[in-house]
Amino acid sequence: MKILITGFDPFGGENVNPSYEAIKKISINNPSIEVITKELPTVFKKSIEVLDETIESVKPDVVVCTGQAGGRFDISLERVGINIIDARIPDNDGDQPVDENIFKDGQEAYFSTIPIKAIVKNMRENGIPASVSNTAGTFVCNCIFYGAMYLIDKKYPDIKGGFVHVPFLPEQVTEKVNIPSMSLENITRAFEVMIETIATTDKDIKEIGGTIS
Ligand code: PCA
DSSP, rough: OOEEEEEEOTTOOSSOOHHHHHHHHHHOOOTOEEEEEEEOOOOOOHHHHHHHHHHHHOOOEEEEEEOOTTOOOOOEOOOEESSOEEEEEOOTTTTTOOOOSSOOTSSSEEOOOOOOHHHHHHHHTTTTEEESOOOOOOSHHHHHHHHHHHHHHTTTTTTTEEEEEOOOOGGGGSSSSSSOOOOHHHHHHHHHHHHHHHHHSSSOOOOOOOOOO
């Protein structure tokens, strides 16, 4: 299995982005799994263009995009990407679309096709807080998740895709009050567990993982 895993560059005044810091450290001791990493710009349209070019050259079996969700306390396996951008802050190119579709000819939403419930279970068994999330927001992370699944739908039907949000690193919260963080080691380990789970799971498990509100 060849897996392409992406992270974002820093945005919103931060000096690092934990998603990219962690994917750089992934180490899988399994000769049948090849991991290719790529940093994407935190820029709406450009991130999808770079992802498309990378898929074209790498030809992966699986694409998982990752990004920072500052303020969340656990690893979030995103269930759904929606066809909307509603940017609270400008992206790294200064663009701030409000209530615009990502692709006019795309579906309203696309669901993750990686086994999110099995991944959450295995992360928890490895001592890492994780859950299924039902919103990836309306900024660049939702945009790349939706964009990845749109590309899969239109151009790469055999590829599986998904998106994972990660918390801040401890060094990002030293001056923030009551904001959670997760160590780089744990985020990296979570990604390794995710990759091993994707490689060994054909069909996702059925396990309660929803929320009431
Ligand atoms: N997080 C942002 C965009 C880039 C990133 O790492 C988001 O959640 O939309």
